[in-house]
Structure formats: structure tokens, C-alpha cells
Amino acid sequence: MIGSPDVVALTKDDDFGDSYQDPCLLPEEFSVPLFPHATNANPWTKTSYAKFSKDFILISEFSEQVGPQPLLTIPDDPKVCGTFDLNYFSLRIMSVDYQASFVGHPPGSSYPKLNFVEDSKVVLGDSKEGAFAYVHHLTLYDLEARGFVRPFCMAYISADERKIMQQFQQLSSGFSKASECLKSGNRKAFANELEKKLKDLEYTRSVLHKETEMQKINTGCYSTQVIEKANELANVEKSIYEHRDLLRQITSYPNKKGRDAHINDHDHVQIEPEKPIDSNMLDNTTLTSNHSSNGRDKSSTDTDTSPQKPSSYTPQLIKAKSAKCFDKRLKTLEELCDSAFFHQTLDQLNVIEKMFRGDLCFIYTSQIDRGLSIKQKITSFLFEEERDWEEEGGGSRNLYEANHTTRIAPPLISQISTLSGEPMSLDSYVTCVEIGHNKLEIESLEGPPESSTSDITQETSEDAVDTETKGSFSSDRSIEALGNVSPANPDGFGRRSTNEACTVTSSEEQEVTSYSGAPERDADMSTADVFEADNLVQIDTACCMGQDGFIYEEPLPEPLQPCCDDTVVKQEPLSLLHRDPPLQVDYVFGESSQTVVGTSVGLMLPELNINALSDDMVRMNVEDASDTTSYMSMSTSSDRAASPFTYGIPITVKQKKKAGHSALRFIRQYPFAQQAIYCLLSGRTLVVLGSEEGTVRKLVNALLIFVPNIGKYGETVQPWLSSSFQLTDLQRWKLIGLQRVASPAGSSMLHSLSRYSRYIGILDCDNKTLRCPPYKGTLINQMADHRTQIKRGSTYYLHVQSMLTQLTAKAFLYTFCHHVHLPITADDRGSVTSRRTNFLLQLGYTEEESKIIQFLSELVKHHFLQGPLKGLGQALFSYSYSTSYLYKI
Template sequence: MIGSPDVVAFTKEDDFGDSFSDPLSLPEEFSVPLFTHTANANPWTKTSFAKFSKDFILISEFSEQVGPQPLLTIPNDPKVCGTFDLNYFSLRIMSVDYQASFAGHPPGSNYPKLNFVEDSKVVLGDSKEGAFAYVHHLTLYDLEARGFVRPFCMAYISADERKIMQQFQELSSEFSKASEIVKLGNRKAFANELEKKLKDLEYTRSVLHKEAELQKMNNGCYSTQAIEKANELANMEKSIYEHKDLLRQITSYPSRKRRDMDFVECETEKQADTSVSDDALNGNHSEVAEKTDRKSSYTPQLIKAKSAKCFDKRLKTLEELCDSNFYHQTLEQLNVIEMTFRGDLCSIYTSQIDRALLSKQRVTSFLFEAECDWEDEGTSKNFNFTSNIPTVPVLHLSGEPLSLESYTTCIDLDHIKPGVESMEGPPESSTSDITQETSEAADTETKGSFSSDKSIEALGGVSPSSLQANYFDGLERKCKVSIASSFENASHSVAVPRRSSDGNLVPMDASCCIGQDSFVFEEPLPELAQECCGDTVVNQEPLSLFQGDTALQVNYIPEESALAESPNMGLTFSELNTCVLSEDVAKINIEDASDSTSYMSASTSSDRAVSPFTYGSVLTLKQKKKAGHSALRFIRQYPFAQQAIFCLLSGRTLVILGVDEGMVRKLVNALFVFVPNLGKYCETVQPWLSTPFQLTDLQRWKLIGLQRAASPAGSSILHSLNRYSRYISILDCDNKTLRCPPYRGTLISHLADHRTQIKRGSTYFLHVQGMLTQLTAKAFLYTFCHHIHLPMDINEQGSVKSRRTNFLLQLGYTVEESKIVQYLSELIKQHYVQGSSKWVKQSFCFNYTTSFLYKI
């Protein structure tokens, strides 16, 4: 049924041989893996014969009713998958499932246990299909499912095997994020469901109780009906007890997730205690209930004492399994993943190297870089939340006030709702109720169900025993916490006789989803991961083809572990939260201050679309590249482009004055790439202003599009232009004139040569970016050179000045170019000393120079 697998081998170059390193070679972090040379390979020919056009993400489920089935793909476009057989591939990826589905009655305990299993991550290849996949398995809880669990998997499917292999770390960390979101939502949903179920059960019990009393009265205590009723009642009690225990387990999740000793036990005894056999399903139990649609104001329902057929019921969709908000967040995260890993491996590498290098340049990257990575500074770990910030609303959605407490307490709070008996004290009964037969049965089933799996090869694998060491410390602490909190609720709880029932088992079945050790790829645990940081890559992970990128990979490991470690995560979430909040505030401020006024009279304009400026939206690299095209046109069209660019680079506010909004916006669009310290939301640019500007605006905005109007407002605008003319340069786009200080030098003529051979906007943008980076490097050098800033001796202040000017002269800069370097240097200093957040208090520098009028 399943074709013969491909072994995707770890290929790793031997380190024996030459230890000689070329002194001129690039540092390791710069290197991009070379294209593997086979006979006449052309790197651009499509070597694979995959049936899909580009990479996509597939979500599949191992449905207990129909087996493996694909649920959705991202992007959700049938063209992407082409003729690729999703069903077949789902079957393949789901068949490497692992032990996740264990649940039920472990030996030594008399009530069902939820098993908080780790996600597993494997790489799977199918050369016949030309498809390679990173497969991320996870289980979600569903009260109606067998064993309470539903196995899912998310797979990143690509035709490029090396991409999967070499991006494994990144894929794994990104998918872990998505998985965390969906599991979080699922836990909440599961807890809600349990609560409802508990209400049902209690209601049913009270009904049964009445009936039993009635029968006793009518028929006496020992009539068959009465005994039957009593049994039924006892079953009910038991199932209430079990559900409460389940609720307790799910609500105390984060501690259990990693620190539960039981989990370790389960690992070792997995084969034995894989829940209950199928026959339990057919038994006479009250557990499997037909659920009706439930709303928040829930009225308990009577649970029928017969179980529904497994295949009759409709299984919940993924969206129902987790809260729909979480569902959408997950999809968003998956979309982000899809976008991040889109394209050629080489370009992914380049951009990763780019980002990694940029992250080391926090001192200067704010000046001209479009990436908003430096914004992450606030979060301690290298958390790369770009647009998947929705993780944050976790707290918002629940309606709980934001708290800096850990994630754990947030979740707990959410579930300990008043009036709901959600928790029980520690159990006092200890009768084992799993029988030898059932466990044996499970055992055999396991073997059976995996007989065909032999053909599948999963990569990686870990022995669980190596992971056990660190679990013990947290366990006790967490237990105390949960007990303590349950005592508070104890008074509310109904006095349920807590005797163990002996006869019947809870009908849980997970036998079809049993995993095996050898197929599991365990995510390295945080403690381990951190320990492993020292020796490059965690040893369970597939190794990269080359050792060179270890530096990069190490960077990513903390990221992953940060996510996996729940206490940390709580903290990071709240940090993120405040960070996001403040960003929002910043946005609002900007809108308050400028937008409301600026768009008042701007509504008549036609082509707003020309400009990328919409407040509150993050400026993307793409927009910047597009702006390169406008910039190129501007340079060809206006001979005084160099002067205009000089103004922007030297920090003199450039006002673009014009009647036509579209034209002004076009010019703003052409020039904004030259504005240093543009800001994440382009805060330093005001694309269209129709009110007079103030002095403080000049401090804030370095590029302003201004409306020329004949109205009284227009004349007051002109008045403000006149008044502050010494601080600004004015580009009049109606008359094609520029009034600004003169520029002499060659730097900007290289930057903006109107005879440039560059044809494409994005090429030009890169050219500009390169030049500006050079400039930034010089400014960095200038800023952090001791000898030009610190007086050699206290008495000679004057020499510092001359040393500075000499330094700039030696760099080959003219007076005007020196001004640019000095301005950038001032920005770097302020940024370094104050941090990026304090731009409000920035002072406004200017100099007194004569302006000239340039015409076309």
C-alpha cells in the first residue's frame, strides 16, 4: 500500500583532509552552500519532476473514521498542488505517526490520563513523487475522539530535498509556533467541552438518582431494576470523577507538559498501556454522548446510557477543535511560514544570512534598513515574530485583564470559573482498573497497526530515556500550585463519593493511532537544547550539509526553546504584548498628530495608490524596491536630484510643494528611500500635508509633501514655509525648482547619476542600498573612533575639532559630505545612547547656510 521509501541521507562533508583555510576567503557566516555539481547540471533547470508547481503546506488528519485525509493546503490554491495526490501523500505522512495517541488508563491509576505528548518532527521523502516534506505531527484533544486525541500533521512540502534538510531548524521552530497556537486553542476548547460534559453528567446523575430512589421505593432494594440503576449510578459517578480529573489535567497543562513524571513512565511503558481496546466502545457505557451544539449559556442535557456508534458521529473540524480565533492565527502563522520559505534555497539562505548579519548591526541598522528586525530588541530571545503577533491576543481573547504573570496562571484562571467544579483534590483511590487482557490486546493491536509502517523511513529519532533527567524538579512545585488552587474551589464542589468503580472501563480507544519509538523524532527539550547550544546543533537534528552555518543555527535554537519552555513563554508573551501595545500607541499618536489633519482636505485626490504610505502599516522591502523605480525616474528627470538627496541625507527637511497631490506623492515616493532613520512606519515622512506645519513637525518629519493652495490656509502654509525657510529645502514640483543649500562632491553623483545605466527600479534600489551601507559604515567608523572625539588632554578642546575634520577629509569627503556623515553619526549616537524608543526627545540640528535656487 505504501511505496518503497527514499532514504534521505545526511550528507556531511568529512572534516578530515585539509585544515588549510584561505585567509582571503569569506567568513563562514557569509558563505552560501554551493550548488552541488553533477555532470551537466544547470542550477536553473528544474531537476525535480514534482507534480506541484511550488512549495506548499499541507494539513492532514488521521481521521478515526476514514483514515488519513488532507484537510487544507496553504496557499489554498488548487493550482499549487497540481496533480499531486494529496490523499496519497497524507497517507504517507500520517503513517509515520508516533505514540501520541496514548490515553486511557495507565496501570497503577484508575482513571484516564491525558498524555501531553511532544510534537514530533520528521523529514520524509518520496522520490517517486518528487516530493520532500518536513512533517510536524501534533495531537489535539477531542472528548469524542478515541483516546480523546486526534492526530494531525502539518507538512511543508517541497520539491527541493536540500531545502527541507537544511532549513530543518527554521522550519521546525516556525511550525512549533503554529503548533503551539493551535494546541493552546485546543486546550481551551477541550476544557470548555469538559466543563459542559461535566454539567451534563451531573444532571444525568441527579435524574438517575431520582429514578433509583423511585425504583427502590416501588420494587425494594434488591430488585433487578434497582440494582441496574445503582450500577448505572455508580458508572455515572465514576465518569464524573474521571471527567473532573481530565479537566484538572488539561488545566494544569503547562507543568504537565514537560515535568510530569507520569509522562516519563508512559514513555517507557507505552506498549503496555495503550489505552483500552475497541470492545470497550461497544460496552454499556454512558460516556459517549451525542453532543449537541453548545452555546455559552449552557443547559445541561441528559446523557443517554447507550453509546453512539463510532462511525455515526460527525467529528469536529479543526476549526471547532480549537477556538476559531486561534485557528485563524494558526493559519496566519502558516501563511507566514509559506512566505518565508518561498523560493529558492539560495535566496532563503541569503536572506537569513542577511538577517543574521543585520541583527548584529543594531547600532546602525535603524538608519537605512527596511527590515524591522531591530524592533525585536525588546524581547530577550531572538524571537522572530514578524507578523504572527496574533499570538498575543491569547490574553485579549479570553477577556482577562492583561497580567504579567506567567502564561500558566492565565490559562488556569481562565478555567477556574466560579460555580464550576473544575478541580478535585488528589485522588485517594488506588485500585488499578486496567486489566491484563486489555493491555495485552492493545499491545497486539499496536503491532498490527504498524505492520505496514516498516516501509516508511523517518529520519531522526531519539531515545526517550535521554530526555528524562530534567523533569523532576518542576513537578512538585506545580502539584502544590494546582492543589492549592483547587482547595479554593473545594467548597463549591458537590460531594461525590469517590469510590472506585471496578467493572467497566471508560471507552477510549486510541489503538489506531499508536506510535512507535523508532518513528518518533522528539523535539529537543529546552534544557537539553540550551545545553546543546555549545556544541553547535542538537545532535538529534539532521545536520546540515556543511558546518559553516552553525553560527546561524545557534541563533535559532534559543528561539525554539523559548517557545517550548512554557514559563518563559508566558513572560515573553507579555513582553511582546506590551511591546505591541506601545507600538499601537505610537501609531495612534502619529495618526492623531498628523493624519487627521493631513487627510482632511486630501480626499479629492486621485491616485493615492502611488504612494506606499498608509499610516500604521509597516513599510516592506517590496515597497522600497518599488520606490527604487520612482527614484530612478526622479534622478533622470530632475538635474538637481543630487541636491535634493543631499538635503535628505544631511537631515535637512525637504518640503515638496505642489498643487497636485498625485505628483507630490510620487515625488515623496521617489525620495523616501534616501531618508535616514525612516522608521518602521515611515514616521519621518509626511506624504501629504495641507495644513501649515509647525516647528516640531520639522523635527519629526524629514520629508514632507505639502499642498499649495490658493485658500487662506494656503497662504498660511506659505507663511510657515517662509518663516522656517532656513531649516528646510523646498522642491517646487509645479515650477520644477529646488531651493536648497549647494552640494559639492562626488559621493551623491555616484549615488544618483542621471546617466546611470541601471534600468530596473529594484536594481537601482540595491545600488542605493549598497552606497548607503557604505556611508553608514563610514559614519559608524566616525562615531566610534576614540581619537577623534576624546580630548587627548583636558586643556585642548580645539584639537578635537581639527582631528574630526581631518578624519573626514582623509575619508575623502567634502565639506558637504562631511555634514552627511556627521548627521548620520549624530543619529547613531542618539540611537545608541537613548535607544530607539526615545525619538521624541530628539533635538533638532540644523546649520546656517545659504540656499540657492535650482531650476531645470
């Protein structure tokens, strides 16, 4: 497999570690290599001696016409590669003796045979260039290519050799998935191409046949012309058989391989009739390369499908003369693979790129972190970010977003290209993204309320300082800090905005060309609706009603309406309803590819190690973007104060860190903060009552970090409620922001407040009072000391987090100590109770603190016995009878 003369392990000519002689002779594993390039400000960056600034993915092809050539890089930014010679490196990676699949006439078989070969994976190093690469070779089928195959490779190029070597498995599995996707698309496109070629050939045959007959009649049997024609006919016949056989081989691929179920989808796809998306694609080729004479054997690109008549394919006469090899234009990768699949692959590669972004030790740390937190599933749900979704199928945000894109963008893009008649390129795609991106930036900048704004600025300045010292990390960090403001990486971020932007563009185009209405209403709902509905799909019904008192039974598409008013989408999404037929088919196709992503995503995730930081960033960006979208859909109210929650969007560490800042302010402002925190920690619902939405939301935001088991999407928090609540709401929500209404409607709310006063603590932010049971102890004092020296929100968050982790550990200990809970005799309730109490006393907890531990312990038990999120309605609601006091400032 490894055929490179320059395999990494063997080439280490300038290992900087060796250049330094350690006088103390520390064991090698402890030795810290000195950084040789003193000029560079960042000692951690490994890329300083490489010619590129950060890791990237390169896709190259060994073209039969021009040899190895680079096709594209991810990220698609010339700055990334810098002065690095992509051509040279392509040559290097493609020069590996890759055993391509043999296609041709194997001995003993009269027809060409397709080999379905495994990809090969190689690690290459070029120590002079300072580049190391994981190289993934694959072949794609192309009817026009020599031997029907075209060798490609995808390479992950890094300056850090160890990163490549040690992350080999992860890289390999990631790239395999991407390659699989590419190949699936390729098989589909190949099959389509074959079908077309077959039609051409059959048409040619019938024409030739007719001509032969004519000539026979005219000139007699044995004229040279007739013989020539007969030979030609025979050749065509043979060609038809060959192509049929090829078609059979390619369509039978999944059965042969017995691969994952999702490939069967492609199988269906292949058998389906011509897809307009292909015709669009091919149309592009037609525009550029519709030569009259094409090779008889190796070319069939000359198709005559026009966008106006996409469904019917007019067969072409195939000329006997074979074209010169260099005359023809080879298909691009995108044409080879069917653009939907191609973009899907690009998305996957983008995810991979993000995943391995940053220093190796960082990737390591996050891998270890993940590995450890998987082991802590029993308690991690309490205060830590919910990570299950990363592992559990289809849930990943990144890929979920990718799904959106692949699902919606391709039809739209094809739409654009159809309408404008221009070949679609990645550029147009990117510009779309950028447009949408910028617009959304503005949106999201307008959004946050005063507190968050200050938060942002602080974070920004902190990170700006970091930026200067962080080298390769810097761009990431600044992105993180600035949210959407980052100008770079349009490909990676703001996927949702892609949809948006494309929507805009296409609908505008739509207006120009003004297609008359097509009957497929529901298919067309897709664009507008898909991300809407999709967005809502994962939302708990409980959450749906959340924002501004949406009602349970609210039909899902409903919230779409307000979307038109205050979004970047200037065109009504409904205008998309008028669309030409192709879209429907497109959409259907998108659907099928979507399912593919879903499954492949599920498979991919467990093996891949997601870089937590970059992951967060991606998510955050995605959130910010989607935040806006969901605002459009969810919020009917004019108040757009950014809440930390957007339903359906997971709460992230990032948000919690921001919340840390508000929390810090809260504990400084309110002397009774401890009591409020005690309420939350002991499982007593805290109602934040106020007449001003902004203030209430801010307080809810601040207290958010203290809510145990907040849920993936913050299900247990209701940031703003303007109607009265029921007992069941108290069961569900542990932190409620409640609007104080002066009207009679408010009285029922106040009634419920007084009625259920034994179950709740009430924080009145207008009068600055708190009514809740007393807390006497030191534990929360440490957590919420209003004279704290901590200045920064994120620091405070970490401080709180460490305290909460201690609590969690104690709760775990308490829950899983046999001798505390198991009765000695059959009826031994009393002694168990006293043992429990004593155990907690021995741990050093006061009576009130014991309640916290007990509550956490109950949550742990519940989680352990019933699993997460299951039976939220059947959640236990326990409380205690204790007198409340009123605290004032």
C-alpha cells in the same frame, strides 16, 4: 523518535549530482550539478520531478474509523498538490510508529489518566514520489475517541530534501508553536466537553436515582429491574468520578507543565462557563449527528443547545447502551480545537508556508542577509529597511495581520453560521476573503496617481518576463508585481479584507434577521473599531496628524466616520452595533486568544527565519489592502493620490524601489537634483512646495529614498502639509510636502518659510526652482547624474542604495575612530575639530560632503546612545549657517 523505514538520510537512489562525471574533478563543494530534466524551462525548480508544484503543509489524521486520511493542505489549492497522492502520503507519515500518549487505566490507578506528551518530530522521505517531509505528530483529546486521544500530524512537504534537513530547526520551532496553539484550543474544547458530559451524567444519575426509588417502592427491593437500575446507577457514578478526574487533569495542565504565561489565559478560558462559540460549533454537530442513542462511555456529543438559548445547557439523559464504534461521527479538527484556535493555527501555518517558500538558496541568502543586518544595527537604520520590528515582539506585520483575523473573523464567522444556520466551513471563509479581496483590488487599482501607475506597469512587465522563466517562483513574483491583482492565494493575502468582507456579510445577514439592539455597545464596537483602533495604535501621534492636517487631539475613533463613505463596506459599520448577546462573549473570547497570539508570536519570531522576499510580498499585499482601509479612515480629502505612506504602515523596500523610479525621473528632469539630494543627506529639511497635491506627493515620493533615518513608518517625512509649520516640525520632519495656498492663510505659511529659511531648502515645483545651499562635489553627481544610463527604477534604487551604503560605511568609520574624537589633553577642543576635519578630508570628502558624513555620524551616535525612536521630541536638530542660492532650470 525516527521510526520511519525510509528516513531521508539513508535514501538517495537518484541523486542527480552523481550521474555526471566531472572531468576536471573539481572539489565536490564547488561542483555544479547539471540539471537532468532538460525539458523543464526552469533549471532551478526542484519540484520538477515531484508531483506537486510547490511546497505545502499537510495536516493528516490517523482516524480510528478509516485509518490515515489527509485533512487539509496549506495552501488550500488543489493545484499545489497536483497529482500527488495525499492519501498515500498520509499513510506514509502516519505509519511512523508514533508513541502516542497513553490514556486509559494505568496500573495502580482506578481512573483514566491523561498523558501530556511532547510532540514528535520526524523527517521522512519518499524518494520515489520525490517528496520529503518534516512531520510533526501531535495528539488531541477527544472524549469520544478511543483512549480519548486522536493522533494528528502536520507535515511540511517539499521536493527539496536539503531544505527539510537544513531548515529542520526552524521548521520544528514553527510547527511547535502551531501545535501548541492547536493543543491549547483542544484542551479548552475538551474541558468544555467534559463539563457538558458531567452535567449529562449528573442529570442521568438523578433520573436513575429517582427511578430506582420509584421501582423500590413499587416492586420491592430485589426485583431484577431494580438491580439493573442500581448497577446502572453505579456505573453512572463511576463515570462521573472518572470524568471529574479527567476534568481536573485537563484544567490543571498549565500548572503541571509550568508553561508560558499565555497558557494561563486558556486556563481562565476553560474555567469560564460555556462559550457560545462552542455551542455554535456543537450545534453544527448536533445538526448532523444528533443521534438518539449515544455511547455511554465514549460519546457525549448529543447536546441540545440551540442558538436561541446559547447560555443554558440542557442536560441529556445518557443511555446505557454503547454505540457502535463506526456509527458515530468523529469530530472535525476544527471542532476539536475550538474554531478560534483552529484558525489561529491555520494562520500560523500559512505564515510558515510563506516563510519557507522558494528555493533553499534563497532562504539561505535571506537568512544570511538577516544575520548580517542584525550585526549592522548600528547603522542600518539610516537607509535600510527597518528590520527590528521583525524581531521585536508582536511587531510582525504578518502575524499582526493574523491577529486581526483571529481576533475579528472568528466571532463574525460564528455569527454567520449562527445566523444562517449552516455549518461553518473553510469554504465560506475563503469566499468571504475572496469577495473582499476583489473589491479591494478595485479600490487599490483606482488609487495610484499617474506616476505610480506607470511605475506599476513597468514593474509588471518586467516581472511578467521573469514569471515565465522562474518556475516555482513565478506565481509569487507576479503577485508581487501585480499587487492585489493576483487571483490566487486568497488564504494568504488580503487578511484585512477578510475582516472587511466578513463585516459586509455579517451585517447584511444582520439586516435580514434584524436582531433588535443589544446593550453591549462597546463590545460591538469591536468589529468596526478593533481593526481601526488597532491600526492606529502603533501610529505615532505625530503621524496621526499627518494626513491632510489631522490634529493631534483628534480622538482615535473619529476617523471611522469617513470610512463609511468610500469603502467597500456598503453597510455602515454602525449597523453592527445591533447585535445579539453572543457576540460580546465571542469577542471577549477573541480578545483572550488575541493575547495568546501576541505572546506566542513574540516567541516565535526570533527563531524563525523569515524569507525576506515572500515576506515583502505578504507585507506589500497587506499594505495594499490596508492602504485602502486606512484611506477610508484617515483621508477626508477627496484626493486619493496614492502616497507612498500610509501612516502606521512600515515603509518597505518595495515602496522604495518604486520610489526609485520617481527618483530617476526627478534627477532627469531637474538639473539641480543634486543640491536637493545634498539637502536631504546633510540633514537640512527639504520643503517641496507646490499647489498641486499630486505633483508634490510625487516629488516627495521620489526624494524619499534619500532621507536618512526615515523611520519605520516614514516618520521623518510629511508628504502633504497644508498648514504652516513650526520649528518643532523641522526638527521632526526632514522632507515636507507643503501646499502653496493663495489665500491669506497661506501668508503665514510663507512667513514661516522665510523665517526658517536658514534651516530648510525649498523646492518649488510650480516654478521649478530650488533654494538651498550650494553643493560642489562629485559624490552626489555619481548618485544623481541626470544623464544616467540607468533605465529602470529598481536598478536606480539599488544604485543609490549602494552609494548610500558607502556613505554609511564611511560615517560608521568616522564615528567609531577613537583617535579622531578623543581629546589628547583635557581641553583640546580645537585639535579635535581639526583632526575631524582632516580625517574627512583624507577620506576624500569635500567640505560639503563632510557635512553629510557628520550628519550621518550624529545620527549614528544618537541612535547608539539613545536607541531607536526614543525621544523623537528630544531629537537633536543641528544646522549650519550657510548661504542659500536659488537654482532654476
